[in-house]
Amino acid sequence: MTVQTTATAPAREDRMLSLRDRDRILSIVSPIGLLLVWEIAARTHLIDTRFFPAPSSVLKLLIEMLGSGELLTHTATSLRRLFWGTVIGGVPALVLGIVMGLNRTIRALVDPIIAATYPIPKSSILPLALLIFGLGESSKIFMVAIGVFFPVAINATTGVLEINKIYLDVGRNYKADRWNMFWTIALPGALPVIMTGFKLGIGIGLILIAIAEMIGAKSGLGFLIWSAWETFAVEQMYVGLFMIALIGFTLTLALNELERFIIPWKVS
Amino acid sequence: MSAGAINLRPVEGTGSAVRPAIRIRDLSKTFGALTAVDRVSLDIAPGEFFMIVGPSGCGKTTLLRILAGLETATSGTIEIDVPAGSARPDNSMVFQGDSIFPWMTVWQNAAYGLRMRKLPTKTIKEVVGHYLDRTGLTRFSDYYPHQLSGGMRQRVAIARAFANDPQILLMDEPFSALDAQNKLLLQEELLHIWEEHKKTVVFITHSVDEAVLLGDRVMVMTAQPGRLKQFVPIALARPRNIMELQGAPEYGELVHRIWSSLRDEVQRAREIEDKIGVDP
Numbered sequence: 347m348t349v350q351t352t353a354t355a356p357a358r359e360d361r362m363l364s365l366r367d368r369d370r371i372l373s374i375v376s377p378i379g380l381l382l383v384w385e386i387a388a389r390t391h392l393i394d395t396r397f398f399p400a401p402s403s404v405l406k407l408l409i410e411m412l413g414s415g416e417l418l419t420h421t422a423t424s425l426r427r428l429f430w431g432t433v434i435g436g437v438p439a440l441v442l443g444i445v446m447g448l449n450r451t452i453r454a455l456v457d458p459i460i461a462a463t464y465p466i467p468k469s470s471i472l473p474l475a476l477l478i479f480g481l482g483e484s485s486k487i488f489m490v491a492i493g494v495f496f497p498v499a500i501n502a503t504t505g506v507l508e509i510n511k512i513y514l515d516v517g518r519n520y521k522a523d524r525w526n527m528f529w530t531i532a533l534p535g536a537l538p539v540i541m542t543g544f545k546l547g548i549g550i551g552l553i554l555i556a557i558a559e560m561i562g563a564k565s566g567l568g569f570l571i572w573s574a575w576e577t578f579a580v581e582q583m584y585v586g587l588f589m590i591a592l593i594g595f596t597l598t599l600a601l602n603e604l605e606r607f608i609i610p611w612k613v614s
Numbered sequence: 615m616s617a618g619a620i621n622l623r624p625v626e627g628t629g630s631a632v633r634p635a636i637r638i639r640d641l642s643k644t645f646g647a648l649t650a651v652d653r654v655s656l657d658i659a660p661g662e663f664f665m666i667v668g669p670s671g672c673g674k675t676t677l678l679r680i681l682a683g684l685e686t687a688t689s690g691t692i693e694i695d696v697p698a699g700s701a702r703p704d705n706s707m708v709f710q711g712d713s714i715f716p717w718m719t720v721w722q723n724a725a726y727g728l729r730m731r732k733l734p735t736k737t738i739k740e741v742v743g744h745y746l747d748r749t750g751l752t753r754f755s756d757y758y759p760h761q762l763s764g765g766m767r768q769r770v771a772i773a774r775a776f777a778n779d780p781q782i783l784l785m786d787e788p789f790s791a792l793d794a795q796n797k798l799l800l801q802e803e804l805l806h807i808w809e810e811h812k813k814t815v816v817f818i819t820h821s822v823d824e825a826v827l828l829g830d831r832v833m834v835m836t837a838q839p840g841r842l843k844q845f846v847p848i849a850l851a852r853p854r855n856i857m858e859l860q861g862a863p864e865y866g867e868l869v870h871r872i873w874s875s876l877r878d879e880v881q882r883a884r885e886i887e888d889k890i891g892v893d894p
Contacts, residue, residue, distance in 0.1 A: 519706065
């Protein structure tokens with residue numbers, strides 16, 4: 347039994363590496379496959395092209411809109427809001443979450459507030475955000491920030507609480523001060539779980555930015571989709587949807603790469 | 615003198631060979647109704663390699679954690695001699711099991727104590743370089759712990775403690791998770807590094823062999839509540855060769871003596887566990 351395990355261990359490790367590469371390839375292949383099936387179904391009129399136009403016709407419009415610069419403006423606007431929302435929601439959430447993980451008193455104080463506000467659907471706060479921040483940029487950024495805040499704060503707390511107690515003992519025995527307990531132990535120890543929080547949060551942020559831009563906005567991908575509905579420009583609607591999907595997809599890939607880079611000790 | 619806290623006693627000069635490095639008086643620690651450590655008093659001499667053996671659950675780890683400042687005693691006092699004006703830490707601990715940070719390289723782990731003390735980069739480089747060399751880890755400076763074997767990880771933990779240059783080294787069964795061969799190698803390496811400065815060491819083990827191979831004196835503790843049962847001096851010459859020693863007749867006698875003292879306690883610990891239904 348033991349002999350067998352040691353004998354097969356290196357071989358399994360080799361295969362693990364190629365499995366990772368295979369996963370990366372598969373994750374690109376599957377969306378392309380779906381688009382292909384869709385194109386065929388639209389051309390053979392298996393599906394109603396008034397609601398489901400062929401990807402090729404959407405692509406044609408997409409290229410046109412890229413040429414006019416219109417699409418890039420909308421995409422850049424949404425991305426800018428997503429970025430600032432992530433920063434404004436994520437950074438305080440990160441600090442609060444780690445402090446909650448380290449300090450029992452603060453955890454006891456803040457935990458009930460988070461538990462009570464977390465289940466509120468964030469989209470239902472939009473009217474309030476419009477009331478407080480008006481129709482400008484800040485209400486959009488606020489919506490993203492709210493969406494990013496909760497998963498990051500909750501994951502940061504969980505991440506710190508899950509750090510093996512022995513590491514905190516080491517910190518105390520080696521006289522790490524508060525700052526170093528945070529910076530050299532709590533933050534790196536919780537980082538893998540915090541990254542998951544950011545991935546979740548940015549995903550929610552993307553949903554919320556689309557919703558926020560549909561109401562009371564003059565730009566952004568959400569606005570593009572909404573105005574397409576008003577003019578029954580279905581292909582334009584798909585261009586907007588496609589861009590949002592593309593952003594989500596690219597961000598996931600980018601965050602996975604970022605994770606490999608900033609958490610080099612993570613054993614996958 | 616306040617109970618429970620560690621009192622650091624500044625000492626002028628080095629002519630204090632007659633004074634103990636650590637003075638423990640009537641030290642007790644209770645957790646609710648459970649008495650983990652019961653009125654332990656002992657003196658540990660400067661430069662002594664002091665071993666504590668006892669059955670599992672006898673409070674030996676608690677005693678060490680109190681010395682490390684990670685727990686406070688319920689009553690009693692501890693005094694640790696420190697040279698007056700010295701910036702050296704009073705203790706550094708090598709923990710049981712994996713305790714080096716997975717998110718730091720070997721180098722960063724070994725340098726941790728010195729970095730926390732904010733020593734100049736040049737000093738850190740010299741000291742860490744020296745101890746990584748002594749533990750045979752220089753080649754692995756930039757490795758992360760998950761790339762190392764269990765034995766190498768524990769060598770990093772030892773390098774981290776020695777590099778911090780404490781007055782006292784505390785070791786909590788540092789080799790218990792290792793296989794027999796690695797254990798032997800690390801015991802030898804530990805003795806080599808220790809010979810360099812002969813720091814005061816308090817070392818916990820459940821292995822009688824280890825206690826005799828490494829120690830100058832062995833303290834046997836009783837099963838719960840943990841009391842001092844007996845001191846056994848180990849008058850074996852240093853530097854020691856572990857391989858040769860294991861064949862020597864004195865070695866066998868000492869192991870036998872400690873084991874017969876410990877045996878009743880292990881038996882008793884087992885009965886206690888059976889009674890309260892703790893998973894052994």
